[in-house]
Amino acid sequence: MLEQVTLSSNDITLEPLTLAHATDLIKACQNGELWKINVTSVPEPDKVIDYINVADSMLDRQAFAVIDEHTGKAIGSTSFHDILPTTKRLEIGYTWYAKSYWRTHVNTTCKLMLLTYIFETLEYQTVGWRTDIDNHRSQQAIERLGAKKDGVIRGNRVRRDGVISDTVMYSVVSSEWVDIKPKLVAKVQSIY
Structure with missing residues (x-):
């Protein structure tokens, strides 16, 4: 749906996800045994190739590998x-990093690149995020970006362990970007 792009800033590159990234991503998800976190979409090490193939087959998804330059x-x-081109809305998700990169400049850098591209190049109107109601780490990270909580969708997702759970929805609209961008830039500069 969207043109394939590569974005780069602060020693981080986002490039289209391919099977060439599989070996690195197997190691990345093992860094912290991330697949054991029940409220995330991190693949098990032996399922990384399937994860990449599924991402590639989805018509409304454009997946990126996050590269440490x-x-x-x-x-x-x-x-x-x-991705909804008619309403100029899309979501950012399926986001995960090796645990050793948590609480570094990586997430803020990635979101700054993605949001800049979405609002300033694609000229989309709305960016959304969703996360499990019990994924407090993710909710805090989304809120630190400046996103507003839209609400909770009850009983719409199944966790890895089979439990039906609620989803918390967040969004940023294009008119808010002018205030959010300088804060994200300053945040990246303070931790980079």
């Missing part, structure tokens, strides 16, 4: 998904 290795993944 210092090592040249993929350290995680993020995606545009639920």
Whole structure:
């Protein structure tokens, strides 16, 4: 749906996710045993190739590998998904990074690149995020970006363990971007 792009800033590159990233992503998800976190979409190490193939087959998803330019290795993944060109809305999700990159400049850098591209190049109107109601770490990260909580969708997702759970929805609209962008830029500069 969207043109394939590569974005780069602050020693992080986002490039289209391919099977060439599989070996790196197997190591990345093992860094912290991320697949054991019940409220995330991180694949098990032996399911990384399936994860990439599914991402590639989805018509309304554009998946990226997150590359640490210092090592040249993929350290995680993020995606545009639920892309609605008519209403100029999409979501950012399927985001995860090797645990050693948590609470670094990586997430803020990635979101700054993605949001800049969405609002300033694509000229989309709305960016959304969704997360499990019990994924407080993700909710805090989304809120730190400046997104507003839209509400809770009850009983609409099944966790890895089979439990039906609620989803918390967030969004940023284009008119808010002018205030959010300088804060994200300052935040990246303070932690980079």
